[in-house]
Amino acid sequence: MTSKSYPISVVVTRDEVPDGGLAVTIDATEDERAAIARYLDSPSVLSMSARLTVTHWRGRGLAVRGTVDARIVQTCVVSLEPFENPVHEDVESFFAPDVAPRPEEETAEAAEIHDIDVEPLVHDRVDVGALVSEYLALGLDPYPRKPGAIFRNKAGNDEEEAKSGAFASLAALRDKHDEN
Numbered sequence: 001m002t003s004k005s006y007p008i009s010v011v012v013t014r015d016e017v018p019d020g021g022l023a024v025t026i027d028a029t030e031d032e033r034a035a036i037a038r039y040l041d042s043p044s045v046l047s048m049s050a051r052l053t054v055t056h057w058r059g060r061g062l063a064v065r066g067t068v069d070a071r072i073v074q075t076c077v078v079s080l081e082p083f084e085n086p087v088h089e090d091v092e093s094f095f096a097p098d099v100a101p102r103p104e105e106e107t108a109e110a111a112e113i114h115d116i117d118v119e120p121l122v123h124d125r126v127d128v129g130a131l132v133s134e135y136l137a138l139g140l141d142p143y144p145r146k147p148g149a150i151f152r153n154k155a156g157n158d159e160e161e162a163k164s165g166a167f168a169s170l171a172a173l174r175d176k177h178d179e180n
Contacts, residue, residue: 007035008129012054014062015124021055024066024128037072040137043082046071050132052091061096061118062126068135076146083146089139093131095121 010026028036028048037045052066070087096118119126 006127006130006133007039008032008133009127010129010132011125011127012062013125014056014060014121017054017056017062019056021053024050024052024054026050026052026129026132036070036133036136039133040072040140042140043073043075046073046084048072048132048136050091050128052128052132054126054128057094058096060124061094061121064091064093064095064126064128064131066091068132068139070136070139072136072140074141074144076149077143078145078149078151081146081149083144085141085144087136087139089135091131091135094118095126097121097124 008026008028010024012022012024016022026049028045033045033048036048037043048068048070050066050068052064055063055065057063068087068089068091072085072087073082074085075082094116097120
């Protein structure tokens, strides 16, 4: 992860993780929810929680698995009304020291690493708070639509729009071509 500023920071070092894994629970406070809303460009975040497990992975790496759940207020692209949109994201991310394997050490296990996304593990630390922020951003609907919202043209007649819309000229050309 880059040095970008995230609304939540919970740093876990490799040395903190026991052999059985480390459970990390994040329940966002009111101030953190406000920061998350600013980060997501959302009117508000009503709740946000994450249940994660950090484990050792492939020698010196770390794996973070779990879930992120939130209730986020978004603005409907049709009605421009705010509405509550639940977000549930499964988290699975892998971090490894930025060391390229030597060709003679390439094994079937090492080859599998190239099939998944692996983030660099810098200074044996991972910020699971930043990871949660990223998964929330990925889980948001980029074009949120309030349930039941219907787009109506100015006249309120969708058939009229179809007859006079952008493709009406093309349809007329097609009809003219079919007549010939």
